[in-house]
Amino acid sequence: MPFWSRRSDAPGVPGFVRLIQTADLHGSNAAYRKFLAAAKQHEARHAIITGDLTGKAIVPIIRTGGPVPRYEAWLFGVHETADTDAELDRLRKRIGDVGMYDHVCSAEEATAIDADKVRLHALFVEKMNGRLADWLTLAGEVLEPAGIPLWLIPGNDDDRSVDEVLARSEYARNVDHQVVELDEHHELVSMGDTSMTPWECPRDYPESHMVVAVKDLFERVRNPAGAILNLHCPPRDTKIDQAPALSKDKKITFEGGQVVMTSAGSAAIRRGVEELQPLLSLHGHIHEARGIHRIGRTLCLNPGSEYAEGIMKASIVNLERTRVKGYILISG
């Protein structure tokens, strides 16, 4: 079924552009593949990934048994076994689809890795960058024939080592800290840095850094009326930056039987959006804060994330030269 109606809003009308954007895929093969398919299905002019590309966990698949190997793993608290290569492949696919990496090894090796933080980090780097490289290759195979450019940035959870992998991409383009022209009317303004989180992730920064980074980036925008922000971190005090408030030991806090929510966005980004008043502001970072928020004329969007269920969440936006014509949040 065509996604648009064939009227004045149809592609081809001067100034019209359709974007598809997602964020926080966190290594989920299923979510990523669905995103690529959705870009084609909805005939987007540009595909954008707003940070946090890599996964956070590795599932050790323990090889046991004698001459005929047997495999065991725990996935979401459930004991999984595989007795054949086909079953092993299915298990590995399920692990990949929910954003985790697998590592087939003996129980002894798993224990040794667990005890050696340097070795564990190296394993993560190998797994994260390997999958990311596969993704970038796939993007070229799927999107290039359709003529859909893929613009992406790392997010605060992405290790610094991914920059090198992204730089090697032949099709997708890392636009972190850059202002690029999508067409004669629209500029894409991108940054993956975020305010500090309790976890002190690779791209977490204090607000003082965010103020400087936002100023530096926004000063390069030539036409705010047609600017599209692509910032991993959402603006502060909005509906799309609400996250559970945490105690000192990083546990969710409750009051009156309800989760206490707090703002986790950046004040610097908020001020920047208020002053620049761009056309559109795309975000991610807070998985559970899917939704929209308006700051003056600017429509701010966070598609949310359910990568751990293998569910793709994305936003689709129809733009005219200086107006958001329509938008929708999709999941699949």
Add this chain to the structure above:
Amino acid sequence: MLDGGLDVTAMSPAAPRLFVRNASGLVRTVGIAGAIYFGVHCISLSSSGILTFYSVPGLWPGADLLIVLTLSAILCAMHAYTYSQIGAAAPRSGADYTLASRTLSPWLAFPASFALVVFSGLVAGALIVWIPTFALPALLRATGVLYEQSWATDLATFSSSQTGILVFGTVGVLITLISLFYPTRTVVRVLGIGFVLGIAAWVVIVFSLATGSAETFQANWNTYVPGGPYDQVVSTAEANGMVFDRSFGNSVVAGLLMGFWIFYGYYIPTFFAGEVKEASRTLKWGAWGSLIITWAIFAGAVLLFTRFVPLDWMTAQGWLFINGANLDAPFQAEPIVTFYASVLQPNVIFFLIMAVGFIYTLINLAQTYFFYASRIMFAWSFDRIVPEWIAQVDERTGSPRNAVIVIAVLAEIGVLASAFYSQLFVQLNFVFYAAITMVVPIIAAIVYPYRKKHLWEQGAGHVRTMIGGIPSMTLVGIGTLAFILLLVASPFLWPAVGFPADQVVNSLLIFVAIIVAGVIIFAAARSVRKSSEGIDIMATFQEVPPA
């Protein structure tokens, strides 16, 4: 605990089960204890406590209350299992709507969700009406009889009159509305206080029941309650037409039908499924845990009370109150557990704790209904079915004012309906409507393993379990559907919970009108979005096959 329900604390002693790196995103960490907390709060120790001692025995004279409570809890546990599977299969806000719209069709799911929100708003009003109908008169009447203050007795009578219900009910709606204009953090503190007050009220009730005696109760009743001596309550009810049916079958039928009356709310954490860790385990045990705890409290209170007051007497009190308007029987007193406890222990501190606790938590319960109904409206707004302004929040307080105002309007209609028809009638309608709107998501759950096989196969925990080669989601879902259809049919089959004869057509017409309104809203939204924005909202419900 990192997000996605990754349990890093339960490593196998032989080998690690998971390697995790330092990363952000601590979400989904509402555990089983948190889900039980939600569930107990939503079941409501106040309104359900009232229902257990009044409408259940009053509607089913002769039924064994313990059998009714137990059977109801078991059936609700089955329903809870299905809803926990729905929440685990679609772990996000509005899980039932999400699963149904994606598995069946938004044309079915939206009208059902729309009807649920409309009736949740109405029942929020009906719950507020418990205050002028029961809680306030119990406080005032106790004040009046214990301290010989006639104004208090007069005000109690006014409170439960039609005008009183309208006045106090509207004030209650306004208080609830205004309270939700405050920042969320303030609101949750208000709810937190309510939880403590509710527990305190039940501590007083249990203490009073545990330390009371038959002689004290009878003597105090005859002293304080005008209009009918203790030993004439049962005979008065029987003389006016109450017939005890002590058969096991009567208890079973009551147990089959009263589950939602007593325990409704245990599955509400499904609506917040996006915030729980290991949704499969947490939602299942959260719902079951809250059922077990509330069952234990109510059954314990019944056992304590019936140590010195026969169940027949309690039944007659409920029956006289329910049917009082049509009888020539003298009015006695509100047949609620707080009043009984006050009669046993006529202590001003005690009855203030109970009355304040019950009134406060009834407002809290209405606030909870406002909360979850507004969350569902947010989900509609994300899907572009309703206008953006409905999901707008106040910049300063973060309050979803517009959504809350819409629910308040519905709640006021619930107050009006309660005043003009009776609170019981509204409650009856709510059970009927709540049940019928669940039919769509439950059917979606039954067919989910077949229509969304690939998603079902990667589902967590009990979503993927099989019973005799059939997915448990399907098998238990069929049982739950039978239970729900029984509740839907009950107003037409059992007079005890039947619509008044002159209201059957109205009840059905209202339901049909709301469903049709839901269909029209969906069609209109689709048309408007398509023509003015160039988008088809059906895109949000379509599954995207991976590239």
